[in-house]
Amino acid sequence: MDLHSNHVSASLALGMFLLLGLSACQKVDSPEGNPVPATLSTASSEATASSSLVSEDSVSDEQPIRIGVLAIDSALSVHQRYAPLVEYLSHALNKPFELVTLTQESQFTAVERGEIDFIINNSLAAVQVQRLYDTEFLVTHSRPQLGTYFSALIIVRADSSIQTLEDLRGKRVACVDFETAAAGCLFQVYHLRQNNIDAFREFGAFLENPSQDSIVFAVLNGTLDAGFIRTGQLEKMVANDLIDNLDNIRVLEPVGDSFVYAHTTALYPEWPIAALPDTDPQLSDAVQSALLSLSEGHSALAAAKVERFTEAVDYQSIHDLIETLQLRSWDVD
Secondary structure (H helix, E strand, C coil): CCHHHHHHHHHHHHHHHHHCCCCCCCCCCCCCCCCCCEEEEEECCCCEEECCCCCHHHCCCCCCEEEEEECCCCHHHHHHHHHHHHHHHHHHHCCCEEEEEECCCHHHHHHHCCCCCEEECCHHHHHHHHHHHCCEEEEEEEECCCECEECEEEEEECCCCCCCHHHHCCCEEEECCCCCCHHHHHHHHHHHHHCCCCHHHHCCEEEECCCHHHHHHHHHHCCCCEEEEECCHHHHHHHCCCCCCCCCEEECCCCCCCCCCCCCCCCEECCEEEECCCCCHHHHHHHHHHHHCCCCCCHHHHHCCCCEEEECCCCHHHHHHHHHHCCCCCCCC
């Protein structure tokens, strides 16, 4: 059964979710050469609207090269993480680059309309865009200690009677978003499907909440029986003093491998950076080379929370997930 046929039951479940009281919290260094400005824009779901953050006297006469970045939380966060990288590319290639903030929907329309030249988004959306519009993956993010892969986990209270995936049947479970959250929902849904469990049919209630923090709190206080979150989420909450430790949380059926974080699902490739099909191939090659040449410790990497960029890895596992779950772009030949 595809995910889209469950929207009505999902909506009813979301109402139950709210009644249960689970709140939905929403949430450079530069090489030698002439300085060229980098600017910032934002893109709505309807169209791309510019809102430059640079002074008027710094605007170049040359048409800027536009890099779209998917905003997971806010446009400010996108700017903080990727503006130094855009600034680096401006200097490295001696061309003006512009940062464009994209939403879950505008990332598709911006590519379709050719409003950007490059795009940075999570691996699920990136593969969906590639399947629809034939973008080319240039590099993959490599995170400190994690490398080019990440994963997802299903969590329960440490004292929960839930010991196996089978025990999730009939239970109250929440994830971030049924359609767009990779490690916050769909990696787990796919993992369960591979183990002959349909989350949408067999859970007592399957609910959406955009805040992974809230999902963790709800598991701890018993509002939920289990929750879907990304690897690193628990450790981030400890580092931010949101929870004291991990003693009261258990990862369900953790994979026995050497990955730094405990996880329930398979490992999947990290965010790529892609070029649009109409982007000048020489420009794409130059951007790829500049990204690959960034050395560890560079301020642009630090801001993006990246150790380095590598040549694009294999994203076939994401293709398989999209086709199995019949997500957006699943039926593209």
